[in-house]
Amino acid sequence: MSGIHLHYDVPGDDFTRAGEASGSVKKALRQLGIPAEVIRKVAIAMYEGEINMVIHAYGGTVDVEVTGEDITMVLKDTGPGIEDIDRAMTAGYSTAPDNVRSLGFGAGMGLPNMKKYTDEMTVESEVGVGTTVTMKVYITPKA
Amino acid sequence: MPDRFHSVTLDESRCKGCINCIKRCPTEAIRVRNGKAHILSERCIDCGECIRVCPHHAKMPIYDPLSSMDNFSYKIALPAPALYGQFHNLDDIDVILNGLLKMGFDEVFEVSRAAEVISDATRKLEAEHKLIKPIISSACPAVVRLIQIRFPMLLDHLLPLNPPVEVAAALARKEAVKKTDRKPEEIGVFFLSPCAAKNSAVKQPLGLERSNIDHVLAIKDVYPPLLAGMKKAAGEDMEELGESGRIGISWASSGGEASGTLIEDCLAADGIENVIHVLENLEDEKFQGLEFVELNACNGGCVGGVLTVENPYIALARLKHLRKYLPVSACHLDRIPDEAVRDHAIKEEESVLSLSTDFAEAMQKMAQMEEIVKRLPGLDCGSCGAPSCHALAEDIVRGHASERDCVFLLRQQMSELAEKLSQFDDYIPLPLRSDDKEESE
Numbered sequence: 225m226s227g228i229h230l231h232y233d234v235p236g237d238d239f240t241r242a243g244e245a246s247g248s249v250k251k252a253l254r255q256l257g258i259p260a261e262v263i264r265k266v267a268i269a270m271y272e273g274e275i276n277m278v279i280h281a282y283g284g285t286v287d288v289e290v291t292g293e294d295i296t297m298v299l300k301d302t303g304p305g306i307e308d309i310d311r312a313m314t315a316g317y318s319t320a321p322d323n324v325r326s327l328g329f330g331a332g333m334g335l336p337n338m339k340k341y342t343d344e345m346t347v348e349s350e351v352g353v354g355t356t357v358t359m360k361v362y363i364t365p366k367a
Numbered sequence: 368m369p370d371r372f373h374s375v376t377l378d379e380s381r382c383k384g385c386i387n388c389i390k391r392c393p394t395e396a397i398r399v400r401n402g403k404a405h406i407l408s409e410r411c412i413d414c415g416e417c418i419r420v421c422p423h424h425a426k427m428p429i430y431d432p433l434s435s436m437d438n439f440s441y442k443i444a445l446p447a448p449a450l451y452g453q454f455h456n457l458d459d460i461d462v463i464l465n466g467l468l469k470m471g472f473d474e475v476f477e478v479s480r481a482a483e484v485i486s487d488a489t490r491k492l493e494a495e496h497k498l499i500k501p502i503i504s505s506a507c508p509a510v511v512r513l514i515q516i517r518f519p520m521l522l523d524h525l526l527p528l529n530p531p532v533e534v535a536a537a538l539a540r541k542e543a544v545k546k547t548d549r550k551p552e553e554i555g556v557f558f559l560s561p562c563a564a565k566n567s568a569v570k571q572p573l574g575l576e577r578s579n580i581d582h583v584l585a586i587k588d589v590y591p592p593l594l595a596g597m598k599k600a601a602g603e604d605m606e607e608l609g610e611s612g613r614i615g616i617s618w619a620s621s622g623g624e625a626s627g628t629l630i631e632d633c634l635a636a637d638g639i640e641n642v643i644h645v646l647e648n649l650e651d652e653k654f655q656g657l658e659f660v661e662l663n664a665c666n667g668g669c670v671g672g673v674l675t676v677e678n679p680y681i682a683l684a685r686l687k688h689l690r691k692y693l694p695v696s697a698c699h700l701d702r703i704p705d706e707a708v709r710d711h712a713i714k715e716e717e718s719v720l721s722l723s724t725d726f727a728e729a730m731q732k733m734a735q736m737e738e739i740v741k742r743l744p745g746l747d748c749g750s751c752g753a754p755s756c757h758a759l760a761e762d763i764v765r766g767h768a769s770e771r772d773c774v775f776l777l778r779q780q781m782s783e784l785a786e787k788l789s790q791f792d793d794y795i796p797l798p799l800r801s802d803d804k805e806e807s808e
Contacts (some may be wrong), residue, residue, distance in 0.1 A: 228733050247647065254728045257721030260520040267651045276792060317669075 228252070229293040234274050234299075236283030239329075245286045246270035248339050249297075256290065258363060266295050269341040273299040274356055276334045279324050281302065281355065287342045294343070305351035313347075315341065371408050372570040374429040374563035375418055377398055379403055383424035386749030388417035388426060393639045394517070398762070399752035402800045405469035409719040412512040413564035414639045414664045415673040428563035428673050431582040433589070436471060437583070439555025444472040445532060448479040448611075448619035449669040450560040451689055452585050454597070460616075460689055464608035466597030466660060468587075472557070476539035482531035483698035484538075486614050486627035488707045491700070493630060493658075499523050501634075501649065501657040504624050506530040510567035511713060515573075518646045519715040524660075528707050529575060531618065532558050532565065537706035550628030555689045556581045560587050561619075561672030562665060570719060574709035583676040609658035612696040620683045621668035626660040627696075633659035650702055657703030722764060732764040739763055744775045 230252060246267050253263045269302035270286065277284045281303025289296045306312045312319075313335050320330025335357075339345045344360035384402040389395075396410035397417060404417070404425070417426045436442055445468045451460055464475045485506070492498050503524040505511055514521050516567050536556045543554045547722035558565065566583040593602045617623030635655060636645045642662045648654060665671035667679035675682065722736075724731040743756040751772040753759040760766035 228730055228737075243651070245652075246651065250647075250650075252733065254517075254718070254720045255722045256733055257718060257724065260715075264520050264650060271651050290730070292730075323387070342473060 228256070230288040230290075232288075234277050234283045234286060236278060238283075239275075239278060239286055241273045242270070242278045245274055247266070253295070258290075260362055262295070262347055265341040266297070267361055269338045269361070270297055270299075270332050272338045272341075273297070273359070276357075277301050277303070277327060279320055279329060283355075293364065294360050294362045297320040297357075297361075299357045299359075300338075300354070301356075302354040305346065305353055306349040306355055307351055309347050309349060312333050325355050368533050369413070370512060371555055372567055373406065373408060373411050373492050374413050374566040374570075375406065375411070375415065376425060376429050377404055377406070377791045378425045378426050378427055379747045380793070381423045383423055383425075384752075385422070386754075387420050387422060388752045388804065389749055389752070390757065391420045392754065393643060394513070395754050397754070398658050398767075399749075404501065412509050412516070412664075414509040414513075415563055416639060418563070418673045419488050427557050428566075428585070430560065430563060430566050430585045430674065432590075433584060433592070434583070435582040436555070436557065440542065441474075441476045441553060442472045442555045442557060443476055443543055444541060445476050445535045445556065445558045445560055445580070447532070447561050447586070447669060448477070448482070448616045448686070449672060449675060449682065450559055450620060451588075452670055452686040453586065453590065453675065453677045454594075454685070457689065460609045461607060462597050462601050463593070465600035466593050467559075467603045468606075468608075469596030470597045474483050474539070474543060476535050476542070477609070477611050477615070478532050478535045478612035479557075480697065481535035481615075482624070483533055483611055484697050484700065484707055485528050485531050486618075486696070486705040487624070487698050487700045488528055489628050489659075490630075491703055492527075493628065501654065501660045502526050503649075503658070504661045505574075505582065505713070506618070506624060507564070507669075508573060509562075509564040509639070510662045511568075512564075513639075513642070513664075514646065515716055516719055518642075518650055519718075520650055520716060521646065522713055523769075524649075525713055527709050527712065529709055530568070533572075533575060534706050537738055538704075540579060541706075558583050558602075559586055560677045561586065561669045564664065564675060574711055574713045576710045586672075587674050587676050590676050590706065604743040606639060607621070609678045609693075610697055612694040612698070613690045614696045615698070616693065619668060619686055620679075621663050621669050622661065623668065625659055628659050630659045632657050634664075635661040637663040637668050637671070639664045645662050649717040651696070682745075689790070707805040722761070736760045739770065742770070743773055745773070748774075750774045780799060 235241055250263055250267045281301035284301030287298045309318055314334040316332040318330045318332035324330045342359040342361045346358045349355040382403045384399045388404050390399045394410045396407045398405050418428055446803045467475050503527045540551055540554055540556055544551050560583050569578040569580045569583050614627040622635040625633040625635045637644050670682040671679035722732040739760040745756050747755040751759045753762055
């Protein structure tokens with residue numbers, strides 16, 4: 225069975241539009257009859273990712289692949305890259321600027337939350353080149 | 368899926384088949400077919416938006432006629448607190464309550480009194496840490512239906528208590544049985560309702576085996592005879608009937624229930640589009656530390672219901688004036704009464720949004736849908752009878768419409784056809800054709 229592929233552009237520097245992609249993915253997953261718990265994980269993880277791209281990386285792209293077994297989200301940006309991925313994965317560690325924190329973002333929970341709500345996650349990043357985060361949520365739990 | 372009762376109906380003679388209602392329906396539950404609006408029953412949540420926007424008044428709320436009062440020898444009125452905001456120059460709620468007696472009711476039980484029971488019960492449950500945060504209010508039936516069909520993940524968050532009007536009905540009947548020695552079924556319990564969704568919730572209760580309300584009357588129907596009754600009552604010695612405080616009366620408008628919980632971190636949203644936004648965000652856990660969420664489908668809360676007479680914001684201003692000198696609350700419970708608790712939790716319904724119950728088929732339909740959307744013009748003009756190009760694409764893959772229903776695609780097909788036909792412009796029938804023409808072919 226071939227999967228469904230969805231593509232979104234996430235504009236940089238526009239908080240009001242972050243969440244558009246995760247919103248439409250949610251609608252599509254509902255129409256596919258995906259269990260609500262799975263949809264919730266995807267929506268939460270993807271929204272975190274979108275916000276990250278807006279805050280740190282001047283936007284980027286999201287590609288979602290839905291197959292019978294799982295949902296894969298690839299979030300790609302050409303932003304500044306992450307210097308120390310392990311540190312970025314630490315809960316509470318943040319490099320968000322003050323103006324972003326004043327909006328209630330930048331709590332240092334972005335990547336940790338994305339990991340928490342997904343079954344697989346890899347972060348590839350090169351300083352000055354960009355970051356690609358790949359997340360997978362299983363539709364049927366793996367034994 | 369069993370056909371649901373809906374409290375909105377269509378007057379076919381008035382419906383012009385225009386696109387006003389299909390564009391405004393928050394659940395995309397209306398299509399124009401056969402020149403008339405048609406409601407997809409399983410998607411309708413009885414919010415009343417279509418009734419509000421129809422310029423031809425073809426969409427009509429369903430409720431019981433005033434003559435249903437004749438069905439009972441003993442009648443109890445349950446006035447919604449929104450009723451109190453409908454009158455000019457009024458300083459005393461007792462004028463309304465006595466007016467109800469004058470217009471033929473034998474007894475009055477204020478819904479606001481029961482609302483204070485729910486406020487108190489909510490505080491008790493919250494103090495015992497028995498509720499999943501954020502707690503979502505369950506008093507607006509349109510919101511509960513919306514969560515049921517579109518946000519099932521949030522069902523656990525719904526306050527497990529009955530809406531105030533059901534509590535009022537149960538308590539009123541119980542008190543009347545004791546007082547009059549009548550059988551419960553001889554007593555008629557009438558809700559004077561600001562909205563039609565409450566009527567659906569009476570006919571098909573949510574989380575309750577059977578509603579305690581016998582008939583739902585519209586505030587706008589009750590208004591004229593009540594005005595006459597109020598005039599009569601104001602000229603005489605009145606009974607002191609008002610038994611609710613500020614908290615109960617405040618339930619009439621958005622924010623009233625939330626403030627009645629005395630919970631600090633709360634949110635109140637009103638208007639169905641705003642409610643949907645908040646629910647989307649709640650589902651994605653975008654709010655941190657929020658404890659209570661009050662949601663009302665109508666703008667301004669219950670005062671904005673389609674069965675009211677007065678502008679909701681004027682009604683709210685009047686309510687503020689009326690409740691000014693009332694005690695904070697007239698209800699102080701020792702324990703939560705049984706009448707306040709739902710019979711069972713509100714359960715998820717078979718999803719009406721999925722394209723197919725079979726996953727592979729749903730995937731295939733979605734792929735088809737994406738292809739169709741690319742071909743459609745994206746104008747969302749509504750000429751096909753669906754609210755948007757996306758909705759038409761969905762209808763097509765569900766087998767309820769075809770691509771030709773799009774006037775733009777049809778036009779394109781026709782021009783292609785015309786082009787093909789024009790190829791025959793030069794055609795000359797064989798007997799008339801000259802020799803050199805034949806040679807050239």
